[in-house]
Amino acid sequence: MHIPDGFLNTGVSVATGIVAAGAVGYGLRKAREELDEKSVPLMAMVTSFIFAAQMLNFPVAGGTSGHFLGGALAALLLGPWLGCLVMALVLLVQCLGFADGGLTALGANILNMGIIGTVLVYYIFRFLQRALPSGRGSYLISAAAAAWLSVVMASGACAVELGISGTTPMGVALPAMLAIHAIIGIGEAIITVAVLSLVMAVRPDLVRTYRPQGAENLA
């Protein structure tokens, strides 16, 4: 869902750029508090995994493909602001190193995938986690829902930006984007749950948003 150059008008480019710069700036400050010995290697690992997994387009309906985004996974393993930084770094490297996503759309891409699809999704996840009973099953269900929502909400935001830019009527773009990403989001949920399950099996202490029953007020 990386927006290329040419899809956004100047106003949307600049506005989303300012929002993205503000969020990344806040994230850089929050990182000082949140980073510790364990999260440095974990942050590097999550970043490289998201970069690699984003290359693996899987086919969905009708000659279309989708790929993993990773915002929900980053937020659940690192918290919302380190997660936001990870997504911004992935998008920056893809833009400058691989010509994937336009430089003039970098702010919008960070807003969609690194703020809405990561920070906002983190707080939706926390809400779900409080609403559901604690335990491994509920945790993974909340994670799957967060992952699916992450892709769907990012695609919705993308459609709104295209609409405001006058690239395509929002009334057409919004349902089309939401419909295809509702399918792609299933892939996102599966990969997110698979990776979380794997990390929980090997190093449960590294999954900061998951605490077995009895342990509360953590992370």
Next chain:
Amino acid sequence: MEKGKKSVTIFALAGLAFAAALALLVSPFASTHPDGLERVAEDQGFIEKAEETEPAWKNAPLPDYTVPGLNEKKVDEETGKEVEEPTRWSTGLAGLLGTVGIFFVAWGLAVLLKKPESREEEKTEVVST
């Protein structure tokens, strides 16, 4: 604590190895169909807006996840123009370089951003053990 830190590093390196293997060996076989946004842009006829726009940044060393020197030159049957087609090695190697490169960039960024106090703690811990 020192031991804990070391084992997280080993875990992270194992994760890097897994991600690198995905990039090198699986990415060349990924679907080449348009993604969700590209599909909508094609269907609604605004994909041209991207194709006709000069990219704002033209110096990407590995454009479209390929290593330029490893691509195959082919003549497009429809247009008669010479086009570059990525080989499996070109895509896999570009993915590997990106995956390993971004791991160390993220590590470096995290070390730079970490609170100086926790670096101090680290030192005293080493001294006290």
